[in-house]
Amino acid sequence: MTAAANLTSACGPRIEFDGIDLTLGRTRILENVRFSVAPGSVHAIVGPNGGGKSSLIKTLLGQMPHQGQLTLHWPGEREVIGYVPQALEFDRGLPMTVDDFMAAMCQRRPAFLGLSRRVRPQIDAALQRVGMLDKRKRRMGALSGGERQRVLLAQGLIPEPQLLVLDEPMSALDEAGIQVFEQLLHGWRRAGTTVLWIEHDLEAVLRLADRVTGLSRQVLFDAPPAQALTPERLLGLFSVHPRSESLA
Amino acid sequence: MSRAQVVRPAGAGHETLYVLLAAVLIVVLAASVVAVRGEREDEQAIAAHQLDARRDLNAAEQGIHTDLWVAVEEIRALREDNGVAPDAQALAAEGLPPFVSDASSQSRGSHQWSLLANGAYLGRSQDAQVAGSFLVILPAASDAQPDVWLRRDSTALPPDALDSDALIAAGWQQIVTHYDAGVTRQHRH
Numbered sequence: 001m002t003a004a005a006n007l008t009s010a011c012g013p014r015i016e017f018d019g020i021d022l023t024l025g026r027t028r029i030l031e032n033v034r035f036s037v038a039p040g041s042v043h044a045i046v047g048p049n050g051g052g053k054s055s056l057i058k059t060l061l062g063q064m065p066h067q068g069q070l071t072l073h074w075p076g077e078r079e080v081i082g083y084v085p086q087a088l089e090f091d092r093g094l095p096m097t098v099d100d101f102m103a104a105m106c107q108r109r110p111a112f113l114g115l116s117r118r119v120r121p122q123i124d125a126a127l128q129r130v131g132m133l134d135k136r137k138r139r140m141g142a143l144s145g146g147e148r149q150r151v152l153l154a155q156g157l158i159p160e161p162q163l164l165v166l167d168e169p170m171s172a173l174d175e176a177g178i179q180v181f182e183q184l185l186h187g188w189r190r191a192g193t194t195v196l197w198i199e200h201d202l203e204a205v206l207r208l209a210d211r212v213t214g215l216s217r218q219v220l221f222d223a224p225p226a227q228a229l230t231p232e233r234l235l236g237l238f239s240v241h242p243r244s245e246s247l248a
Numbered sequence: 249m250s251r252a253q254v255v256r257p258a259g260a261g262h263e264t265l266y267v268l269l270a271a272v273l274i275v276v277l278a279a280s281v282v283a284v285r286g287e288r289e290d291e292q293a294i295a296a297h298q299l300d301a302r303r304d305l306n307a308a309e310q311g312i313h314t315d316l317w318v319a320v321e322e323i324r325a326l327r328e329d330n331g332v333a334p335d336a337q338a339l340a341a342e343g344l345p346p347f348v349s350d351a352s353s354q355s356r357g358s359h360q361w362s363l364l365a366n367g368a369y370l371g372r373s374q375d376a377q378v379a380g381s382f383l384v385i386l387p388a389a390s391d392a393q394p395d396v397w398l399r400r401d402s403t404a405l406p407p408d409a410l411d412s413d414a415l416i417a418a419g420w421q422q423i424v425t426h427y428d429a430g431v432t433r434q435h436r437h
Contacts, residue, residue, distance in 0.1 A: 065259040
């Protein structure tokens with residue numbers, strides 16, 4: 001059974017952010033964040049650096065001492081969240097191949113014993129989908145930034161997620177990688193996987209997202225991309241003193 | 249099947265609660281064990297005719313009392329060797345305090361020791377201001393503790409009988425030692 005075969009049965013959850021506040025130390029990072037992510041949609045979050053996008057995702061993953069109600073409404077029995085981080089921090093000289101990394105992420109068996117027979121087909125399929133199958137014996141440190149990002153995408157596919165959380169997946173991708181990512185995104189949309197996607201590339205958001213939320217400490221807008229990504233709103237979003245307009 | 253999963257804030261709040269609950273549980277357990285199994289050890293009261301060896305004797309008397317406890321072991325050994333109890337002169341010849349006359353015995357009242365016909369040793373104080381007179385009754389059993397009596401007036405006549413009532417009537421007081429919470433260095437079972 002391949003990851004691609006699993007896709008058809010997936011159905012993503014609805015996510016409700018209901019008045020999320022997050023304060024770390026004395027810094028107010030999120031302030032009354034209130035929006036919802038429709039099941040099976042591709043929901044983009046845009047905003048300036050330090051606007052709280054990554055903190056919002058960590059809150060969703062249960063790693064932040066937030067206040068407010070954050071609820072995931074799962075429609076089915078499978079409740080798998082896939083997470084693709086922004087970057088992977090590790091020593092470049094680490095003798096860890098792509099296969100080792102996938103084994104460490106996807107199986108219980110120790111990675112130095114090789115790939116488990118049970119997850120090997122899934123790992124093969126995932127690497128195939130991101131176009132890294134022929135580089136699976138390469139050291140992680142020897143990969144380019146885009147290739148490493150593809151490997152991170154691949155580990156997010158195993159096991160088959162119903163909710164996929166992506167933290168700027170395209171920032172390091174090259175042209176071919178972006179093609180791969182867009183194919184994956186179409187696949188997730190067909191399969192009904194909910195995708196929460198932080199992105200800087202507004203053109204990609206406009207093209208690929210179903211809905212976009214502008215976040216700069218608070219929600220500045222939450223609308224379909226064609227309505228949301230107007231010059232006025234974007235100027236407001238990326239200005240030093242962001243002003244909310246969609247809260248009213 | 250649909251399910252709403254609430255994402256709980258990360259933090260040590262509930263862990264702190266669990267640790268506090270565990271601590272309370274431990275305290276309650278310890279308190280109940282103490283309440284169920286604990287025993288009170290109050291100070292033992294001593295009778296009117298008795299003296300506490302630690303509190304009621306002066307320095308000279310305490311010294312003699314301690315020496316007597318050691319000497320009784322020797323007296324027992326000699327009695328077992330020779331079949332008869334050694335008299336006071338023999339003990340003095342052995343150099344055994346408090347029977348020997350030396351500087352310390354003189355400073356403690358220069359007791360005149362003698363073996364009475366009834367088997368007790370009597371030490372008559374020559375200076376009742378410094379220390380009282382002692383009467384030592386050796387027990388019959390080899391492991392029993394010696395019975396030591398004290399009399400603080402100067403007319404320490406040999407007692408007619410060695411039973412407690414007669415000694416009490418004659419004005420002797422029994423020196424007792426006991427183990428209670430006030431004792432820290434001496435532990436006898």
